[in-house]
Amino acid sequence: MLLTDEHGQPAPPPLDAYEVLNGERIPDLDAIVDLAAKLCDVPAAVINVLTADRQIQIAAVGFERSACRREDAMCSITVVSPDPVVVSDARTDPRFADSPFVTGVIDTIRFYAASQLRGPAGHVLGTLCVFDHRPRTLTIEQKAALDKLAVLVVDVLELRRRTRQLEHTLIARDQVIGELRRLRAELERSNDALLRFAGTVAHDLRSPLMSISGTATLLAEEAYENDPDAVAADAQTIARAARRMGNILNDLLSYAGVGGQTRRCRVQLSDLVGDVLEDLRADITAAHATVHTGDLPTVEADPTHIRLLVQNLLSNALKFRHPDRPCRISVDAAVRPHEWMLRISDNGIGIPAAQRDDVLRPFVRLRSDLPGHGIGLATCAEILRTHHGRLDIGDTPGGGTTFIATIRHPGPGQGENREPGGADAERAARAGIPASG
Structure with missing residues (x-):
């Protein structure tokens, strides 16, 4: 991915993109500093890179690599100079005379020459420099060689970055x-x-x-x-x-x-409904639907079956949405002393009261012009039967369908296995879930 700066120009890669700050020796760079020292006829050469506050030597010949504060580094001055720097005697150059590398605090450098390491976008990474503890100078050929070696250093770094x-x-x-x-x-x-x-x-x-x-x-x-x-x-x-x-x-x-046994455990309905909504995201987007979820409790149920129940009821609401109004779906739940209820309401085309028992039977379809096989609601009814519950169907105020799934709490005195069936709005009201708008 191409990074750009605030002006829309290609931004330089961060220094750590070159992976040279971990102390690893890089043979190609070691070879370059060795060649630089020989070509310039000096005892020491180094490749420095600069971070926001440090100078780090990533290759060196004539001494051990080290790091120092950026403000102490001679190269911190070199990187702002547009031209290569050649200093015959640093003691007489006001830019470097007080440097700890000259005064003896860190070293006693006299001769110093450096070429900038410029990245592909023109940004300065650091320097290739050579130095000696006695005054001297470089020939024109040696200066040119140092500049070319600096370009070679950048080529090695870029090759390393792109390879990694x-x-x-x-x-x-x-x-x-x-x-x-x-x-x-x-x-x-x-x-x-x-x-x-x-x-x-x-x-x-x-x-x-x-x-x-x-x-x-x-x-x-x-x-x-x-x-x-x-x-x-x-x-x-x-x-x-x-x-x-x-x-x-x-x-x-x-x-x-195992013949339809349920395996009940604690189910966090908010997480379960969230997973179903994620899976139905494409369908919800295609229907331009809005789904509102209330405060959903933790209940005792078979999570696999309840997930299928929620998926089928939400899919049903999306499938049978009203063509003349935005699709609105709400999901609410409530826990009562002996049972808990899940309500899914929509503002779709609705289900006629006379047909609400029929839609809970397998392979019954009320609309042949819409996709489906007439199995989804029958599956919901079967799931609730195995949970000793029921599925009630009522009207949504203003139009649409409200499904109330009621499941008894497990344990002694659970009650008989009730057959699921259709129900009117009175049953839905008895569920004790606040009406949604």
């Missing part, structure tokens, strides 16, 4: 592609198992799984062109959805194998 960048990109790309391939294999296995699952809930899982699989395939094809970080983030979103769907499928297969 490419390595990181390739690693990220390989990780993303590997994850996408794993996801595809996982999704294909899940889809095969889904096709073998003959229960009434199969249609609730096949569509989102195939949608995720298609998205994963598309991301895999675009991974070479897209920003690896963005692709990786998308892949993680797919992975989370795939894991949730895989968990549902596995739980449903187990549920079918």
